[in-house]
Amino acid sequence: MVEKLRYCPACQRYTLAEQCPACSAQTIPPKPPKFSLEDKYGAYRREVKRQKLKEKGLY
Numbered sequence: 001m002v003e004k005l006r007y008c009p010a011c012q013r014y015t016l017a018e019q020c021p022a023c024s025a026q027t028i029p030p031k032p033p034k035f036s037l038e039d040k041y042g043a044y045r046r047e048v049k050r051q052k053l054k055e056k057g058l059y
């Protein structure tokens with residue numbers, strides 16, 4: 001199931017069809033996620049949460 005998942009770069013949405021049902025563009029196999037980017041946002045979210053806890057005096 002996962003390997004059949006495809007991605008429309010025009011709509012930036014995932015579909016199972018080889019042609020996008022929304023815009024009829026050719027869909028492509030989705031690229032593996034960039035873990036560095038994920039980590040970056042994860043770290044950012046954790047930092048924001050930490051700051052909020054600090055403000056409340058809970059950290």
Ligand SMILES: [Zn+2]
Nearest residue numbers: 008011020023
């Ligand atoms: Zn599309």
